[in-house]
Amino acid sequence: MQWVSKLMFYMRGRYGYDELSKVLILAGLITSIFSNFTDGFILNILALALISFGGLRVVSKEKNNRLKELKKYIDFKQVILSRFRKYRNRWFQRKAFKITKCPNCKQKIRIPRGRKKVRVTCPSCKNKFIKKT
Numbered sequence: 241m242q243w244v245s246k247l248m249f250y251m252r253g254r255y256g257y258d259e260l261s262k263v264l265i266l267a268g269l270i271t272s273i274f275s276n277f278t279d280g281f282i283l284n285i286l287a288l289a290l291i292s293f294g295g296l297r298v299v300s301k302e303k304n305n306r307l308k309e310l311k312k313y314i315d316f317k318q319v320i321l322s323r324f325r326k327y328r329n330r331w332f333q334r335k336a337f338k339i340t341k342c343p344n345c346k347q348k349i350r351i352p353r354g355r356k357k358v359r360v361t362c363p364s365c366k367n368k369f370i371k372k373t
Contacts, residue, residue, distance in 0.1 A: 254299050255306045260313045264294030338373050 268290030275283035300306055330339060337350040342362040351358055353373045361368050 254301060255297060255303050257298050258306075258310055260310050261294045261297045263313075264290050264297070268292075268294060338371075340371050342367055343369055 268287045271283055271290060272287035274280075275287055297306055297309070333339075333350070336353060338353055340349055340351055340360070341347065342349060342360075342365060344367040345362060345365040347362055347364045349360060349362060351360060351371055351373050355373050357370055357372055359368060359370050
């Protein structure tokens, strides 16, 4: 158990393990496994670089720089997840609603399906038009 106390002493003041470090190390491991099947030297170097950078983040003492990197990663992840949620919601609502655009301002509008022709008023520009559902 002496090695645990030595490790704790070494890690004092270090940044530690966070979400971006976890993603980098896992991506490196997956890339490494994939490179074993494809005989890819470049993939092997990429895997080593990802694992090394993830490990560097864990033992780094520059907390401000690591927090900036983590914030950029989280912002990027939120952009991707919001786009995914938007298309996922549209997929689940495809049987109940038709999504159409206003011909005047290009605003997206949901129209209930099963009503043949519907007179639609755009909520943003108040343009009126007829659409089939």
